Amino acid sequence: MSWIAFLLMVILIQMLTILLLEYRMPSRAVAWIFILYMTPVIGALIYYFVAGKYTRRKTVRRKGPQLRAEMKQVWYEQIKSFKLTSSDITDSLTAEPLPNRLGRLLESIPDSPITMRNRVRVLYNGAETYDSILAAMEEAQEHIHIEYYTIRSDHAGQRFIEMMKRKASQGVEVRLLCDGVGSRQMKKGDISALREAGVYVSFFLPPWIALLDKRINYRNHRKVVVIDSRIGFVGGINIGDEYLGAHPKLGYWRDTHLKIEGDAVKSLQYIFLNDWLISTGEAVMRPAYFSHPAQKGSQSVQIIFSGPDTEWDTILEVYFSAISTARKYVWVTTPYFIPDPSILMALKTAALSGVEVKIIFPKIPDSVLVRWAALSYLEELMQAGVKFYQYTRGFVHSKCIVIDGSIAMVGTANMDMRSFFSNFEINAVLFDAATIRRLESDFQGDLLDCEEVLYDRFVARSFPDKIKEAVGRILSPLL
Template identity: 50%
Template sequence: MFWLVIALLLFIFQILTILIGEFRHPSKAMAWMFILFVFPIIGFVVYYFLAKEYSQRKKVKRKGLRLVNDIRYIGKNHKTSKTLDFEEERLIGWRHEPRLFSLLNNIPGSLITTRNEVRVLTNAHQAYPAMLEAIGKARQHIHFEFYSIRNDETGKKFQAALIQKAREGVKVRCIFDGIGSYQLDSRFIEELKGAGVEVYIFLPAVFAFFDKRANYRNHRKIVVIDGVTGFLGGINIGNEYLGGDAKLGFWRDTHLQLEGDAVYSLQHTFLTDWMFVSGQRLAEPDYFPEHDYPARKPVQIISSGPDAHWDAILEMYFGAITAAKKRVFITTPYFIPDPSIIMSLKTAAISGIDVRIIYPQKADSRLVGYASLSFMEELMQAGVRFYAYQKGFAHAKVVIIDDLLACVGTANMDMRSFFSNFELNAVLYDKDTIHRLENDFLLDLKECVEVKLEVFERRSRLKKGKEVFARLLSPLF
């Protein structure tokens, strides 16, 4: 009897710990409680070590760099978000969207910059040559940060390029995520270091289980060349992004090449991450050089992560979707939205807005695939249209809202990207780039099959059961 009481008290303690720790995310709390009921002790141990929330000031301790200090090196004529208004020629359409503009304009540490050039890179076949060309032209420094880099033909090609530049005297710094790049062997890294490349692993996997921060991964993909050219988007470094995965086949993705003021924001994000992994504070003027790009294309870089006070990317998505007047186009490899996104999509569709979502027919994870399917029926009943990409694996992370804005970056439309990962997105405001991305979306639709509600509702009970089970666990993915 005594041990039964002890076990009951321990179980109650575990439940209370989860409820208190996850009070901001009820669905996540329910998922962990489900695991706790199935695996009473093991579930709590896993929760304690892998998922317990931590605050920016007490646990992560990302000290030092502040964007407001770094941008003092930007030229006097550079207009920050504090001086932009609705009369700006490039933002003239925003005079009818003051609420959304105010939201975007007030995201902490995220400037709307105007002196930029933007190039959309469709798939790795365009992105890799562009990145390698920029690396080859580097004269001062290369900052190279990826969630995943493989020790394969593609990875070795980038390794060779970085080693060559380091031997030429260019300062090369690399950050790789400890989980995303866990297959990267020590020899690959030692070869980089041997040539003078500085390499740090973000929360190494070998210590992951014993580190309460291990659930929080660095999902960013950043390349900065000499502080004036930058890249970000959905593409990591590996053969699979060139279609080398036998299971997934063709890999559909979207990346961006930026030049101009927006690169300062990419640089700031990298240097903040660099300080986190290395303890080195780098904020010299050389990292934010002057340039002469004209004010052509407004770009806003938004970073988010568990170290921030606000869920900036989620809030941006929610605000943009609720402001839509004509259409919302979304491409995402994983669709596990939080309740606010579900409500915004349903409300938009019921209001007569054209809401279309492309997702991959072939999922790289069965559990995630079933979880994604579990959200579709209620949204289709509201008028949201889903399209299953047939050609291969749709890995792009793109959101297009009317002619107002488009968003490209690392964040998936899922709760891990919203709440757990360190992510980075670019919000694009110029119509040429928006129309280019919209055209790509319409071309992708030709490679899709629309999911019809009447057919979807007739799926088997077994499949529905798998979806329910996956959805219960989905907040943990």
């Protein structure tokens, strides 16, 4: 009996510890307590290694605040030449006027200037994106900076690996930064071949290092390519055959990526170099990396980013503000829908106030638990008037939001709590009317490949399905 009492005391202490450490996010605390209750000893170990606060890690402090300050100084010197205000966007008449509150928020985001002299091309799928990136890499003369969550050693990956090796042999400075978990299946032979060819390769928090340092939960989910400071790419597409529709289960892969030329490329460059510093400890913020490009266009673009190392939850805050100030419509495409309480309330309030809210998400999931969690949110949102559409042609991986014809966002951030709080993410905020119309057209085209989730049928789902969704909902802050 004493052993039972001792065990109960240990569990109680562990629960109290979680409540004290996670009091700012009650839903996260509930999720961890549920795991602890189901697996008392294992749950405590998982919490110890997985749930540590990223910004408390000694390794972050060791990276050198002085180096980061020096990098920012170079960056701020560049910002002076192209930073705009939100009123400049409205005055340029490139889109519908922004709500004042949203405009002031965007203008106040640190290290994320609104830029004007850009040309943006929307890329619709993996094949178009790969061809565009490889063509730009072929023309590189000075440097190529590549950052991806996932790079595989399959056919698609070999195209990029061979291109990087060849450009490095031509004297082009090539850096490759991959996430240690997302790219864990990349073959060691390919990594060695890249390094032997002169490519600088680094992995962001490799699994064992991240586990021992209690940062395994924090992943670099960004997809960034910068070529000669002139051309940049950002969006949802990693490098792998599945993005070409070769996944045996998911089939056709619908995604969105952007090609950007102009001043916004400097923001992509800045973010890549900061991530390179975090990963390697090497500060390479050279003024040459921000050489002033020729004017490419007149489109306004803002690059925003967030991660566990930043003080702001920038992407979450922009999503919330944009949805809360919507006047006509909010159209969302996301592969993973696990909104935090603020986004949940913003969507409900927008729909109840007469704003048309439509959300596209996959019918065929790549994670069953994540799908259960997503479905758990549908009933209350549909009661408020939000409409959901399941993509049936294959797997939709696009992360895109279009609001009122005045603003659109494309990038790496899903509408889920992992993207909001745990991952390193990056989005492009777009204000150009023509680009927004293109994204509107893509959304309407995707609706043709969807089936609407009907409220009457959904509420009649089976009791076992509701139990699965309840479990997914409890765990959703950790997914």
